[in-house]
Amino acid sequence: MIRIGKYVLYDILRSRFVILYTALLLIVSFSMYSLDSDAGKSTLSLLNIILLVVPLVSVVFTTIHFFNSYEFIELLLSQPVNRKTIFLAEFFSVAFALNCAFFIGVGIPVMILNFSESAVYLILSGLLLTLVFVALAFAAAVFTRDKAKGIGIALLFWFYFTLIYDGLILYIIYSFSDYPMEKVTLIMVSLNPVDLARIIILLKLDVSALMGYTGAFYKNFFGSSLGIIYSLLFLLLWIVAPVLFAIRKFARKDI
Numbered sequence: 001m002i003r004i005g006k007y008v009l010y011d012i013l014r015s016r017f018v019i020l021y022t023a024l025l026l027i028v029s030f031s032m033y034s035l036d037s038d039a040g041k042s043t044l045s046l047l048n049i050i051l052l053v054v055p056l057v058s059v060v061f062t063t064i065h066f067f068n069s070y071e072f073i074e075l076l077l078s079q080p081v082n083r084k085t086i087f088l089a090e091f092f093s094v095a096f097a098l099n100c101a102f103f104i105g106v107g108i109p110v111m112i113l114n115f116s117e118s119a120v121y122l123i124l125s126g127l128l129l130t131l132v133f134v135a136l137a138f139a140a141a142v143f144t145r146d147k148a149k150g151i152g153i154a155l156l157f158w159f160y161f162t163l164i165y166d167g168l169i170l171y172i173i174y175s176f177s178d179y180p181m182e183k184v185t186l187i188m189v190s191l192n193p194v195d196l197a198r199i200i201i202l203l204k205l206d207v208s209a210l211m212g213y214t215g216a217f218y219k220n221f222f223g224s225s226l227g228i229i230y231s232l233l234f235l236l237l238w239i240v241a242p243v244l245f246a247i248r249k250f251a252r253k254d255i
Helices: 002-014 017-035 039-068 070-077 083-113 117-143 147-175 182-190 193-204 208-222 225-252
Strands: none
Touching: 002 017, 002 070, 002 083, 017 039, 017 083, 039 070, 039 083, 039 117, 039 147, 039 193, 070 083, 083 117, 083 225, 117 147, 117 193, 117 225, 147 182, 147 193, 182 193, 193 225
């Protein structure tokens, strides 16, 4: 698997996309901290950009890379190599490349300009979100042979989790505002990795008042050690579940 992963990683770096992605994140990170002297506001602004850009880049790049690698995958399948090994080599290579880009583009500037607990959680959340949406993109890519359909499904994941889902939660909260919705909202938030990452960082920035009447509940739960563990476990689940689905589908797929 390591040998295959090295070839895949070399192919990714040769595309120069990761280098451009890293440069973009570096420019954005340094710009956010140079525009405002308040490190907390800069981190919050950077968070809003990360929650949109990182998932989008992860799903688009991963899906395109997978379909462009079909000939290489077919060549590997003609050899006595286990399909699970091929898939995991592809997954870990893409995830490693994009996570390195994120760490260099966001992690290093944040640690230099604003090393704090909130900055550590910002970096950790970005790395986990990258893994989540790489996993979702692989699940979408192995689901269909059609490249356009695969990219469409992957983009639908991004659109749903970053834009539509929050609107649905707000609608439900507004419609049932006469009832205690804190625990129900917690369950709904757990079903969205983007919201999990956002809430953790917002609470570490101590701006839970911006989250409405459920902010106090989130502060008590997510602000505790149990809440952090709960959130991280659910983010890990969002990585493992799509990967297991994709492995099972890929093992049975007629390439």
